[in-house]
Structure formats: C-alpha cells, structure tokens
Amino acid sequence: MIKRNYINVIGAGLAGCEAAFAIASFGIKVKLFDMKPTQRSAAHKSDYPAELVCSNSFKAKSTGNASGILKEEMKILSSIVMESAYINEVPAGGALAVDRAQFSKYIFNIINKNKKIELVNREVTEIPSEEITIIATGPLTSKRLADRIIELTGRDNLYFFDAAAPVVSADLINFNKVFKASRYGKGSDDYINCPMDRNQYSEFYNFLINAETSSLRKFEGVSIFEGCMPVEVMGKRGFDTLRFGPMKPVGLLDPAIGKEPFAVVQLRSENKENSMYNLVGFQTNLKFGEQKKLLTLIPGLEKAEIVRHGVMHRNTYINSPGFLNKFLQVKEKPNLFFAGQITGVEGYLESAATGIAAGINSVRYLKSEKFIDLPNETMIGSLCNYVSGYCGKNFQPMNANFGILPPLEKIIKNKKERKTKMSCRAIEAMKVISEEII
Numbered sequence: 001m002i003k004r005n006y007i008n009v010i011g012a013g014l015a016g017c018e019a020a021f022a023i024a025s026f027g028i029k030v031k032l033f034d035m036k037p038t039q040r041s042a043a044h045k046s047d048y049p050a051e052l053v054c055s056n057s058f059k060a061k062s063t064g065n066a067s068g069i070l071k072e073e074m075k076i077l078s079s080i081v082m083e084s085a086y087i088n089e090v091p092a093g094g095a096l097a098v099d100r101a102q103f104s105k106y107i108f109n110i111i112n113k114n115k116k117i118e119l120v121n122r123e124v125t126e127i128p129s130e131e132i133t134i135i136a137t138g139p140l141t142s143k144r145l146a147d148r149i150i151e152l153t154g155r156d157n158l159y160f161f162d163a164a165a166p167v168v169s170a171d172l173i174n175f176n177k178v179f180k181a182s183r184y185g186k187g188s189d190d191y192i193n194c195p196m197d198r199n200q201y202s203e204f205y206n207f208l209i210n211a212e213t214s215s216l217r218k219f220e221g222v223s224i225f226e227g228c229m230p231v232e233v234m235g236k237r238g239f240d241t242l243r244f245g246p247m248k249p250v251g252l253l254d255p256a257i258g259k260e261p262f263a264v265v266q267l268r269s270e271n272k273e274n275s276m277y278n279l280v281g282f283q284t285n286l287k288f289g290e291q292k293k294l295l296t297l298i299p300g301l302e303k304a305e306i307v308r309h310g311v312m313h314r315n316t317y318i319n320s321p322g323f324l325n326k327f328l329q330v331k332e333k334p335n336l337f338f339a340g341q342i343t344g345v346e347g348y349l350e351s352a353a354t355g356i357a358a359g360i361n362s363v364r365y366l367k368s369e370k371f372i373d374l375p376n377e378t379m380i381g382s383l384c385n386y387v388s389g390y391c392g393k394n395f396q397p398m399n400a401n402f403g404i405l406p407p408l409e410k411i412i413k414n415k416k417e418r419k420t421k422m423s424c425r426a427i428e429a430m431k432v433i434s435e436e437i438i
C-alpha cells in the first residue's frame, strides 16, 4: 500500500530543491534528504543545498537562446532556482551568473522556512518501496544508492567523464595586462580578458597539449561529453581548435593593440565581491601542479592563485528511454520518479527544470489526478520527451537546444526569425499549460 500523505525527495541539489518546493506549494509534505554535510561527493564543498559545483553561470538570458527560453519557462513555473539566481546575480554580460554562496544560502533559507519541507541530512541507501519518492541524487549519486538504482533499472548504469574549470583569486591578477569587456560590447565590462599574441598562444598551446593529466583508470572505456570537453583534449584536436572555442577572440577589442588579440582567456566573476574568477570554458583534468604552470603562461595570470582546481568527475545517469515515461515516472514502479541530471539531461538549469516537472507530477500521482503533460513545444517538455523517448542506440545527456524542439509548421529559413518564433511558441505553450497547474 503506497503512503500518500507525503513525498520523499532524495538529493537536495538543483533538481531536488525545485521538486521539494513545487510539491510543498501544493500543500503536500516533503521529506528532502541530502547526505551533506556529513558525507559529500568529490565535487560538493558547501553545506548548503542547491550547490553549483563548477561554473557560476546559468548561461544566456536572452530568449533568442535555448537556455533563455528555459529560464522563462522556469519562471512561469515559479522556480526557486530562478528566483534566487536573479536576486543573487553577478555581472556577466548577456549571461545570468550568480554569487554561488549567496545563491545556495537563499534557497536554504526558503526551504528552511517552509513548514511543509523537512530537510533530513543523511545518505539514503535504499529506495523506499511503499512511499512516493523522487530520486534527484545527481551525477555523483553515492555508491550505495547507485547500486540500488542499478538493481532497479536492470541495466548497466552509464558513466562518462565531465570536467570542471579552475577558479582563481582576484588579488593576484595583473590588471595591467588584461582588459575588461564583454564580447561585442554586450552587457558592461563584465569579463576580464587575458589577451595573447601568436607567440604567447603557441607557448601556451605546446605546454597544454604535453602537460600531465590525472589518472582516469577507473573510468576507462567511457566517453567524454562534448559539451564539457577538457581544454587539453580540445587542444589536441588541432592548433586552432581552442581559438574557435573557449579562447576565441572575436568581438573583443584589446585596447592595447586596437584590435582583436590572437587568442583570449576569459575570466568571469564568481561572486558579488568580485574576489574570485573562473576561467570560462577551461574545464580540465591536468594535474594540479600543471594547472599552476599553465596559468603562468596566461598574460595577467602569471602569479594568480588557484582557489579551486579544475577536476574531472564521474557522471552517473540512468538509461531513461523506455524506463521512464514523459512524466519522469518509472513505468514499472509508478510511485517512483527521477529528476535532474541522473535522468540524462545535462546542465544546472536542465536539471532544476526536470525537478519542477517531477515535483508537479508526483503530486498529481499522490492525488490520483491526471498528469500535467508539458508540451513538446516547450523546452522542459521536450527535454522530458527526449530522456524518456530517445530511440537511438547511444543515449547521451542533453542540454536545452533548439534541435530538440519540434519544427515549426511553416518553414522559416532565416535562423534568427525561426528561433524567435520557436521561442515565442515555447513560452506561450508554457503559459497555457501553467493555467492547469493549480
């Protein structure tokens, strides 16, 4: 007999917090479990929930971008991640970046004050069988619970590598060598840009591709997610690959030379005080000593202190297609839902958004009501559709992007116009469906 007076949410990350908040907003009690602070994954450092383990950016704000659409949809669904992000925003040009400590603290306070949510700090090692439960334990799900999930799915779990970028403290950046600007002047001078000429880039490049990396033995045989490719792996693809990727100089005018530099390393503020900066797109698996040496080859960062090294980590996700339905519910165990990165979505916002979707529908299940079917025209609906309905042989995690949305009825050749139409369609569809979610 399934208990129907509360819902468990396992994992108080981005997805779990959204799910708990969504459930509580319907007046239903939630037990929100997290193994922090007594036990932590290799990437989690903070005692607070909804921790951003790497970049502090939620990507572009503009609804001309897939990520911007996702933000608008989440706002319509009363996302606490969005609420906290805008309150704790730090300057980042056209992107939405946050002070990560304040961001998590804000969410912690909201959860703590909510009488319907009980935050329980312990590792969950068994999947409750007679209770309604959402598993949102993320890419670094603890080993004991991951083993239970493997037993449940009846298939091998899938692993691949992901990587995080280093963070440096601001005080030892040489501001005489860098310049502040946003690409094409969008936003204010939100980024610190470390410009390189051809010789500097060559020296940097040669060091990077020959530098020593940390051992990846325990993950042998698994692939690296393209969207989070370490710089050294990218660099080995060719001399210019980085100049067309994270080190691209286009739209950045170096005032010292009056033109775009040959290559650039961009730094984005980590907090409101601007005391720490992360190296944008510089996720890496280089040994810590090598990361330090690499910085000495970046103009302006020669003496910079690394406050958090780049790391590579495991990413755990289930083989969702066929196992979950579009409501993120386990087909053969309807009292169980999954949310967040573990479902095979990729990214902070994508994870958080599926938390809202699972939260809403777990309540529907509790009340024996019809599920809310988020239309495929919406970014969240199409993400849920992707993870549950992918038909190919090689299921890979998915970011929000225009490719997963259904095409428009009328073909529009102009890319910008097409995206605008898709964006309006998504937001409109979300507004309409949100009327049903009361």
Ligand SMILES: Cc1cc2nc3c(=O)[nH]c(=O)nc-3n(C[C@H](O)[C@H](O)[C@H](O)COP(=O)(O)OP(=O)(O)OC[C@H]3O[C@@H](n4cnc5c(N)ncnc54)[C@H](O)[C@@H]3O)c2cc1C
Binding pocket: 010, 011, 012, 013, 014, 015, 016, 033, 034, 035, 036, 040, 041, 043, 044, 049, 050, 051, 052, 053, 054, 055, 056, 122, 123, 124, 125, 136, 137, 138, 139, 140, 141, 142, 145, 162, 163, 164, 313, 314, 339, 340, 341, 342, 346, 347, 348, 349, 351, 352
């Ligand atoms: C190192 C790293 C870097 C990343 N960098 C980025 C990035 O820069 N940008 C981006 O968009 N995405 C990034 N991601 C991917 C992804 O967006 C984040 O992992 C995101 O936090 C996933 O959200 P989630 O809620 O699914 O999981 P999480 O935010 O990881 O939350 C899961 C929670 O579950 C808890 N937990 C785990 N097991 C148990 C258990 N058995 N019992 C109780 N609690 C448990 C954990 O302590 C954690 O608090 C990164 C991932 C990693 C691991």
